[in-house]
Amino acid sequence: MALIVQKYGGTSVGDVERIQNVARRVKATADEGNQVVVVVSAMSGETNRLIDLAHQISESPELREYDVLVSTGEQVTIALLSMALNKLGCPARSYTGAQVHILTDSSHTKARILDIDDQPVRTDLESGRVVVVAGFQGKDENGNITTLGRGGSDTTAVAMAAALKADECQIYTDVDGVYTTDPRVVSTAKRLERITFEEMLEMASLGSKVLQIRSVEFAGKYNVPLRVLSSFEDGPGTLITYEDDQMEQPVISGIAFNRDEAKLTILGVPDQPGVAYKILGPIGEANVEVDMIIQNVAADSTTDFTFTVHRNDFEKAKTILQNVANELGAREVTGDTSIVKISLVGVGMRSHAGVASNMFQALARESINIQMISTSEIKISVVVDEKYLELGVRALHTAFNLDQAPAA
Amino acid sequence: MALIVQKYGGTSVGDVERIQNVARRVKATADEGNQVVVVVSAMSGETNRLIDLAHQISESPELREYDVLVSTGEQVTIALLSMALNKLGCPARSYTGAQVHILTDSSHTKARILDIDDQPVRTDLESGRVVVVAGFQGKDENGNITTLGRGGSDTTAVAMAAALKADECQIYTDVDGVYTTDPRVVSTAKRLERITFEEMLEMASLGSKVLQIRSVEFAGKYNVPLRVLSSFEDGPGTLITYEDDQMEQPVISGIAFNRDEAKLTILGVPDQPGVAYKILGPIGEANVEVDMIIQNVAADSTTDFTFTVHRNDFEKAKTILQNVANELGAREVTGDTSIVKISLVGVGMRSHAGVASNMFQALARESINIQMISTSEIKISVVVDEKYLELGVRALHTAFNLDQAPAA
Numbered sequence: 001m002a003l004i005v006q007k008y009g010g011t012s013v014g015d016v017e018r019i020q021n022v023a024r025r026v027k028a029t030a031d032e033g034n035q036v037v038v039v040v041s042a043m044s045g046e047t048n049r050l051i052d053l054a055h056q057i058s059e060s061p062e063l064r065e066y067d068v069l070v071s072t073g074e075q076v077t078i079a080l081l082s083m084a085l086n087k088l089g090c091p092a093r094s095y096t097g098a099q100v101h102i103l104t105d106s107s108h109t110k111a112r113i114l115d116i117d118d119q120p121v122r123t124d125l126e127s128g129r130v131v132v133v134a135g136f137q138g139k140d141e142n143g144n145i146t147t148l149g150r151g152g153s154d155t156t157a158v159a160m161a162a163a164l165k166a167d168e169c170q171i172y173t174d175v176d177g178v179y180t181t182d183p184r185v186v187s188t189a190k191r192l193e194r195i196t197f198e199e200m201l202e203m204a205s206l207g208s209k210v211l212q213i214r215s216v217e218f219a220g221k222y223n224v225p226l227r228v229l230s231s232f233e234d235g236p237g238t239l240i241t242y243e244d245d246q247m248e249q250p251v252i253s254g255i256a257f258n259r260d261e262a263k264l265t266i267l268g269v270p271d272q273p274g275v276a277y278k279i280l281g282p283i284g285e286a287n288v289e290v291d292m293i294i295q296n297v298a299a300d301s302t303t304d305f306t307f308t309v310h311r312n313d314f315e316k317a318k319t320i321l322q323n324v325a326n327e328l329g330a331r332e333v334t335g336d337t338s339i340v341k342i343s344l345v346g347v348g349m350r351s352h353a354g355v356a357s358n359m360f361q362a363l364a365r366e367s368i369n370i371q372m373i374s375t376s377e378i379k380i381s382v383v384v385d386e387k388y389l390e391l392g393v394r395a396l397h398t399a400f401n402l403d404q405a406p407a408a
Numbered sequence: 409m410a411l412i413v414q415k416y417g418g419t420s421v422g423d424v425e426r427i428q429n430v431a432r433r434v435k436a437t438a439d440e441g442n443q444v445v446v447v448v449s450a451m452s453g454e455t456n457r458l459i460d461l462a463h464q465i466s467e468s469p470e471l472r473e474y475d476v477l478v479s480t481g482e483q484v485t486i487a488l489l490s491m492a493l494n495k496l497g498c499p500a501r502s503y504t505g506a507q508v509h510i511l512t513d514s515s516h517t518k519a520r521i522l523d524i525d526d527q528p529v530r531t532d533l534e535s536g537r538v539v540v541v542a543g544f545q546g547k548d549e550n551g552n553i554t555t556l557g558r559g560g561s562d563t564t565a566v567a568m569a570a571a572l573k574a575d576e577c578q579i580y581t582d583v584d585g586v587y588t589t590d591p592r593v594v595s596t597a598k599r600l601e602r603i604t605f606e607e608m609l610e611m612a613s614l615g616s617k618v619l620q621i622r623s624v625e626f627a628g629k630y631n632v633p634l635r636v637l638s639s640f641e642d643g644p645g646t647l648i649t650y651e652d653d654q655m656e657q658p659v660i661s662g663i664a665f666n667r668d669e670a671k672l673t674i675l676g677v678p679d680q681p682g683v684a685y686k687i688l689g690p691i692g693e694a695n696v697e698v699d700m701i702i703q704n705v706a707a708d709s710t711t712d713f714t715f716t717v718h719r720n721d722f723e724k725a726k727t728i729l730q731n732v733a734n735e736l737g738a739r740e741v742t743g744d745t746s747i748v749k750i751s752l753v754g755v756g757m758r759s760h761a762g763v764a765s766n767m768f769q770a771l772a773r774e775s776i777n778i779q780m781i782s783t784s785e786i787k788i789s790v791v792v793d794e795k796y797l798e799l800g801v802r803a804l805h806t807a808f809n810l811d812q813a814p815a816a
Contacts, residue, residue, distance in 0.1 A: 016465055050484065054488065057424055057488055057491045058491050065487045065490045066491075068483060068486065068490075069484060072484050076477060076480050079473045079476040080465055080477065082473045083462060083465045083466050083473045087465060087469075
């Protein structure tokens with residue numbers, strides 16, 4: 001017997017029929033002798049409907065009242081799912097975030113979980129009930145209703161799993177797992193049987209939007225085994241855990257890419273201490289987030305400095321950079337919005353030399369020019385012209401044998 | 409400065425525009441220097457939408473989960489109204505039934521209020537905030553969400569007013585007060601400036617559906633002055649209080665009627681002790697509610713026994729009565745569904761003789777035959793053929809000078 005936390009998102013509970021489908025999955029898990037806690041989101045569309053009502057009244061509604069309003073979305077789902085479970089002969093009881101004592105700070109609409117009182121849930125589980133918990137919400141120490149922000153139901157599920165020391169936290173989505181890369185780009189992309197938290201964080205932050213980053217961090221911190229599965233078809237999904245020493249790690253687990261970035265370069269900057277701060281300080285103050293930063297050794301008394309930002313911030317960042325260039329006496333500012341970042345991710349590259357050279361060779365074979373390179377412990381990223389996205393990803397997918405089943 | 413509790417029903421908060429309209433009324437009351445607590449229902453249609461979702465899942469959903477579901481309706485309204493008030497520059501804060509500590513018993517869908525902790529509300533009021541409370545809901549001692557049943561928002565308002573010792577509890581509806589009789593039947597019907605709790609109870613139970621009976625009983629018990637007003641037009645409405653000795657009471661306050669009843673008579677029943685129980689026992693056991701009961705003195709060794717039931721229960725009651733008649737050796741069972749009950753209500757009739765004879769004379773002048781008569785302390789009811797409803801009510805309205813303004 002295991003204690004399992006399952007989370008179903010808005011699409012999975014989008015209508016009454018889908019809620020009944022979720023009830024069948026939950027019952028099947030309970031019937032196998034497991035204790036089950038289910039965390040659910042609002043039915044898809046419901047949160048937007050509520051937000052629209054609020055915005056008809058005020059363009060900037062009080063955040064406290066906003067939380068009172070949108071938290072009703074999950075409350076509807078927990079009641080309906082509990083009814084559906086009971087209807088199937090599977091005893092169930094619903095809890096709002098406040099009722100299950102999910103204590104958060106008071107940052108309305110983006111609250112953070114401080115504590116969970118697991119005792120009421122344990123009592124229900126021990127008496128043979130399935131416990132259905134409203135995701136995305138909690139209460140602060142004064143009893144005010146809070147919400148964790150969009151996607152926060154994943155975090156609720158992981159937090160419940162951590163508090164209950166659950167054997168597994170299963171996140172049901174509309175995909176059947178984490179893939180070696182986006183199957184829409186590479187038709188031979190393979191579902192991964194497992195992936196480490198670190199790899200998943202790199203994959204997620206690079207644009208593989210299967211899980212909320214915060215919930216993966218949280219799961220890693222409390223060592224909660226996470227599993228991503230489809231709520232529409234059966235299958236083992238992808239397990240996210242810590243690195244398993246007994247298992248031979250593949251060199252590369254997956255290939256992520258991001259087509260939302262633009263690059264900016266300031267050329268001929270005097271090579272002096274503090275110049276990086278003078279360039280990036282004003283960018284940060286303007287709330288522009290910077291991703292890759294590259295500065296090579298100076299060729300003469302000047303250096304070149306390149307970084308990437310979100311495409312939406314490109315014009316804003318370029319204007320700031322022009323001013324900085326004038327102040328510093330730099331030669332020129334250039335920019336390019338038609339770039340893409342492609343990244344190899346894998347804990348195996350820690351112990352395997354030659355990953356980078358294999359990568360560059362594969363790209364060279366397709367005559368893809370590399371504009372920028374950046375590396376971390378378990379990741380190598382390159383920036384190339386966006387027209388090479390599909391070609392580059394497919395070439396790397398083959399070069400690192402990710403087409404071969406079974407991926408693990 | 410007064411402490412005022414205002415209650416707005418589902419029609420009054422039926423859409424965003426109406427909620428903004430309510431906010432303006434609440435602000436006007438606060439701007440006059442009053443402390444204001446507002447109790448609101450779910451937006452009209454919302455409760456039915458939620459119930460429909462539940463019934464798609466189960467024809468008999470668990471009552472606990474049903475309460476979790478439908479209580480979201482009022483939660484949406486309190487958030488939106490608080491936003492609208494704040495938007496108007498009127499500081500406001502919302503509370504669910506659970507948050508404002510409306511403690512009820514555990515009878516889901518028809519819970520009764522046991523206690524209210526008025527302290528959190530007082531703190532908000534004293535700091536200059538309007539407090540917006542979800543009607544119709546509370547929590548039991550284990551923290552389970554409960555609802556008071558349909559129309560329960562009136563009860564919430566009266567209970568809040570009683571707990572806070574409010575100066576007045578104002579119930580905003582789609583009519584502008586309590587009338588001497590139904591204005592759709594008598595065009596000269598007048599709005600009453602005031603009416604006693606007892607009269608209101610008699611009027612309400614007889615079919616004038618302005619207020620929920622339970623909330624009137626509650627207001628009378630805790631001596632909370634109730635006022636019925638329109639949420640769509642300005643006006644003083646009707647005040648419901650205890651009898652005021654300093655005021656000359658009118659003999660009759662109003663005329664109520666009920667066209668939902670049917671009468672049943674069992675003729676030639678042996679006139680023996682216990683016969684009334686033998687007749688009504690089986691009726692009660694079948695959950696048929698009986699209104700008027702008439703048994704006249706026996707003419708010989710047998711008696712006739714008549715009572716009225718709701719028309720929907722007529723066939724069921726008649727079948728039962730046939731069986732009883734056979735057992736008792738009664739002569740015959742007759743029934744009639746085309747009847748109507750007309751009642752004069754007024755605390756003044758306690759001290760004024762001749763009300764009954766005036767009533768009978770007025771009906772006789774119109775050749776209306778009286779089938780049954782029943783009286784109580786402050787009420788005289790007659791049953792007549794339903795074709796005489798309008799004629800009879802109009803004749804009585806004139807005979808008792810209710811056409812004359814000002815009614816008081």
